[in-house]
Each structure stands twice: as C-alpha cells, then as structure tokens.
Amino acid sequence: MSNSRRLFLKGACAAAVGASGFTIATAKGTAGSDVEPVCNYALVHDETKCIGCDACSIACREVNQVPEGVSRLEIEREGPFGEYPNQHFRFTRKSCQHCDDTPCVKVCPTGAAYKDPKTGIVSVDEWKCVGCQYCIAACPYQIRFINPVTKAADKCDFCKETRLKEGQLPACVTACPTKALTFGDITDPQSQVVQVLKSAPSYRTKTDLGTRPKLFRIASQSGEIKL
Template sequence: MSNSRRLFLKGACVAAVGASGFTLVRAKEAGKNTSKPVYKYALVHDETKCIGCDACSIACREVNQVPEGVSRLEIKREGPFGEYPNQYFRFTRHSCQQCESTPCVDVCPTGAAYKDPDTGIVSVDEWKCVGCQYCIAACPYQIRFINPITKAADKCDFCKDTRLKEGKKPACVSACPTKALTFGDITDPDSQIVKVLKSAPSYRSKLDLGTRPKVFRIASQGGEVKL
C-alpha cells in the first residue's frame, strides 16, 4: 500500500471516529458476526506429540511470506524438567486463538479485522488496516503484530488465502512430522478433529475471558524429549 493511500485512510479513520462513525461501523460488523458460519474451523495441538522441531513455524513463514523479525506462529519451550536422565521439555503453540468472541474485531475502526462468516476464521484485510494497533492492544493472547512490509496488522489465519484456498490443510499441519496438529470443522461430528477431541482431555487458553478460542490443546504429560 502506498504511503499516500495509507495517510489518506488514517485521516479518514480519525475523522470517522471524531464524527461518531466508529460506533456505526462496530454495530454493522457486530451484525455480520451474528450469522452462523457454514464451517467452524478449529485446530488441536497435541503437546504429547510435539517435539519442538519448528517445522510448523518454518512452513508458516514460507507459505505466507512472513518477513523475518515477526512470526505468525511460535513454539514456546519450557524446561528441562526433572532430573537426569529422566528430563523432558514442554512445548506449547503461540499463535492466534481464532476466538469466537473477538475483541480484536470489536475495536477495529475500519473493518480490517473481521470474522469470515463462511469459515469462522478471524482475519485481517491489509488494505483496510491503517496501523492504529487497536487490535494488538485488545488481543488478550498478545499474538498480533504489525507486518514490516505491509505496515498492516498480521497474524495466523489458518492459511485462509494460501493453503485453504487451494483445498489443502494449513501449512503447519501438513509440515508436522509427528502429526501433533489436527485441523478441521468442529461442527462435523465425523471429522478427524472431533474424533481427536473426543479421544483425550483438552484445554484452551484463558477461557475465563469469554473469548471462546478455537485452538485446543492436549496437555503434555511430560517426556516429549528425553535428554
């Protein structure tokens, strides 16, 4: 996006907020979000299978052309725990939680942050984004960032405009060598993701906030990597 276009949009945004148009935009977007999506895509990260190899984050960067210095997906490492030789690490996924109740969308003054009514995927339209960083401040998971190339807010969107558009699974899912990631429609009782969720207890991050995230985790029991 050219600097002149971005400056124009920023000026228009400020004017809209000053004229109370912000409230009207939010009401319009809220109305869109009430429609029931055709699919409800979600992801399961099985921490008992994750080995912290970073194949998922590398694939994400390559497929979605994420520049160096920022990341849509990271694997956080904790440990080692225990005593030698029975030591182990814990690996957790740090990415957009694809909330059903979306504080990032609620605060966006231009409609750049939105939830796709057909898939339930929370996305960003970089052409509408003015870089105000309201969504970054509103995200309780602290995963959004400003893309240094596009100057727009960015984050994981399940490869909506790349892999999913081609009828494929997200890059991270396909790249995982241990099959620790499962992706699919949680409204389909016969889907693999539903079967995985029924097979083992899972948890989600910060449920007390009421965001209803769609990234599920099967908790590590220890011993993913022995030293």
C-alpha cells in the first residue's frame, strides 16, 4: 500500500472511531461471525509426535515470505523433565488459533481483520490495515504482530493465500517429519482431522474465554517423543 493511501485510511479510521465509539467495528465483527462457513478448517498439533525440529516454522517463513525478526509460527520448548537419561521435553505450538468467536475481528475499525465466510480462517487484508494495533491488543493468545515490510498486522492464515490457493496443505503440515500436524475440515466427519480428534484426547487453550479456538492439541507425555 502507498504511504498516501495508508495515511488517508489512518485519518479516516481515527475519525470513525472517535465519532462512533467502535460501533462500526462491532457491527463488522458481528456480521462476519453470523455467516456459516462452507467448511471450517482446524489444525491438530500432536505434542506426542513433535520433536521441536522447527521444520514447520522454517517452511512457514519461506512459503509466506515472513521477514526476519517476526514469526507466524513458533515452537515453544519446556523442560527437560525427569532425570537423566530418562528425560523428556514438551514442545507446544504458538500460532493463530483461528477462533470461531474472534476478538481481533470485533475491534478492527477498518474491516482489515476478518473471518473468511467460506473456510472459517481468520485473516488480515493488509490493504485495509492501518496499523492501529487494536487487534494485537485484543488477541488473548498474543500471536499477532506488525509486519515490518507491509506495516500491517500479520499472523498465521493456514497458508490461505499461498498453499491453500494451490489446493495444497499448509506448509507447516507438509514439512513436519513426524506427521505431528493434521489439517482439515472439522465439519466433515470423514476428514482426517476429525478422525485424529476421535482417536485421542485433546485440549485447547483459554477455552474459558469463549473464543472457541480451532487449534487442538494432543498433550505430550513422558517417553512418547520418539523418532
């Protein structure tokens, strides 16, 4: 986006917010959440299979041209637990949860943050983003950031504008050497992601907030991380 266009939108945004007290943002967020998606994409991270190799985050950066210094996807490490030689680590994924009820969308004054009505994927239209950072403040999972190149809010979008457009799985899913990631439509009872969720207990983070996140996790246990 040109600087003049971004400056114009910033001015318009400020005026709208001041005059309406976020009524525009609330209306946009509510309208978007009322549309039933054609499919509803979700991701399962099986922590029992994850080895913390970072192949997923590297693939994400390359495919989506994520600049250095920021990241759409990180693998956080905890441990070691236990005593040598019977030690183990826990690897958890930090990325957008693609909530069904989206705090980030509700606060966006320009409509840049939105939930795709066809897929349920929470996305950012960088052309509309004015960098106000309201969505960053509203996200309870603290995963959004300002892209230093585009100057717009950024985050994981399940490779919606890259791999998914080509009919392929997200880059992180394809790159994982231990098949710790499963992606698919949770409204399709025959999908692989539904079968995985049926096969093992899973959990989601901060479900008490009512955001209904679609990043599911199968909890790691001692001795289960193997190559």
